[in-house]
Amino acid sequence: MAAILEAKDLHAFYGPTHVLHGINFSVEPGGITTLLGANGAGKTTTLRALSGMVGTRGQIFFDGQAISGKATEAIVRYGIAHVPEGRGTIAGLTVEENLKVGAYTQKDKTKIGQDYERVYNYFPRLKERIKQQAGTLSGGEQQMLAVSRALMMRPRLLLLDEPSFGLAPLVVQDIFRILRTINRDEKVSMLLVEQNASQALAVADHAYLLETGRVVLSGTSEEIRNDDTVRRSYLGY
Amino acid sequence: MEAFLQQVLSGLATGGIYASVALALVMIYKATHLVNFAQGEMAMFSTYIAWQLITWGMPYWGAFFLAIAISFVGGVIIERTIIRPFEGHDAILAVITVFIGLLLILNSVAGWTWEYIIKVFPSPFPTKAFVGGALSGHQFGLLGVTLAMLALVFVFFRFTPLGLAMRAAAENPTSSRLVGINASWMLALGWGLASAIGAVAGMMVAPIVYLDPGMMGGILIYGFAGALFGGIDNPWGAVVGGFLVGVLENIMGVYVVGTELKLTVALVLIVGVLVAKPSGLFGKALVTRV
DSSP, rough: OSSSSSOOOOOOOTTTTEEEEEEEEEOTTOEEEEEOOOOOOOSSHHHHTTOSSSSEEEEEEEEEEEETTOOHHHHTTTTEEEEOOTTTOOOSSHHHHHHHTTTTOHHHHHHHHHHHHHHHOOOHHHHTTTTGGGGGOOOOHHHHHHHHHHHTOOOOOOEEEOTTTTHHHHHHHHHHHHHHHHHHHHOOOEEEEOOOHHHHHOOOOEEEEETEEEEEEEEHHHHHTTTTHIIIIIIOO | OOOHHHHHHHHHHHHHHHHHHHHHHHHHHHHHSSSTTHHHHHHHHHHHHHHHHHHHOOOHHHHHHHHHHHHHHHHHHHHHIIIIITTSOOOOHHHHHHHHHHHHHHHHHHHHHOOOBBBOOOOOSSSBTTTTTTTTTTHHHHHHHHHHHHHHHHHHHHHHHHHHHHHHHHHHHHHHHHHHHOHHHHHHHHHHHHHHHHHHHHHHHHHHHOTTTTTTTTHHEEEEEHHHHHOOHHHEEEEEEHHHHHHHHIIIIIIIIIIGHHHHHHHHHHHHHHOOOTTTTOOOOOOOOO
């Protein structure tokens, strides 16, 4: 099966600083792929490169179409939703307004209406907080809101940047369980960036290990989990 | 007592002008975190455009709305050409310098084009008095126009998808772009809107202060005081602040400090707010994690 997302020899830059040194990876349609690595390995940068938020060189194909070099606003319209690092809550808007903003590219009013119900179904807690300012939500709720806002775009691919960041273990489990449900029920492919390697390997089918801007290891989650280096350095046993 | 009430009412009328200027300042501030010092001169320039249109024989309201439209486009062009190069940079001083440069350019071009001689600017409202003589026809009319405009702006930001997108883009450009909003253009629209709001304020105040290139200098300070008083990051706080400053200015001018020292009241208020409560009455205190 052809990959839904494929990066070939992808380089990324912050100004003059070369951060990604020609990485190759792909995401299978309907699959969950995870990028693992320590702080500064280039995980977040990879997602930013895919969304056109940093300078890049190399090729990115989404569903066979070249999207490298396009503006962020344009890439979104292909059906790629990016849940950014730190959740990207628009703090001054209410929960409902955040979701409405998420539906900015959607034109069909009835579908948008259904989408509110769809995301409240995944995250009932948000429904209780519709009129609340998003900045006053707890960290877990903000993460739910971030995922929900992305779902409002009816994406075919979700880019998730550390959904477990700063959350209590129980909340993390909750969010990963729901992400899995979304992946299964809606056939949304996912590219997951995580420092929490064991959690990520538990949901993903493929994994890539990044070190200082290069892919040093790749394979199915099973293979990566059983790799000695990974086990010692990232899983801690 | 009746005299006092009259002062309050006419204070509210001028307060409407300050509220509009304050709102325009806050709109730019929300997006850039900087106060646009050229806002007053932009409004002055818009008023000259309206004056020119009227002088060419256009009916008042035609000139009024055309001047608003031209100001909107002008605001967008200013953002696209001289503010955009600084977008995303942390060049605070550079942008402030640009604001001051814009102020000087608009002032000089207005003076050069239309001369520095004071001009009479017409009022579209009848001269008879309203509210038992407390408000002149123009004050009454300007209050109505200002309130209608504020209501329109409120509805736009609160209930339209474009208004929501503009709020989102001003607050969090990155997240907005990730949902497909062209955040950069939203900022330009914000400039257009601020410029259009300023145009209304300029045209409404010109019959009172007369038209000359320096006409908005004091008004910008009152508007700024109002914005700070209400909270520079809160549009509706700033509007309330503008009205309060109008009333305060009038009362202080009549009963306490006299007309000559009225502007001092605004300056004292600016310093007072910055010292005692920088976030203003309704603003959020800005907390930065280090």
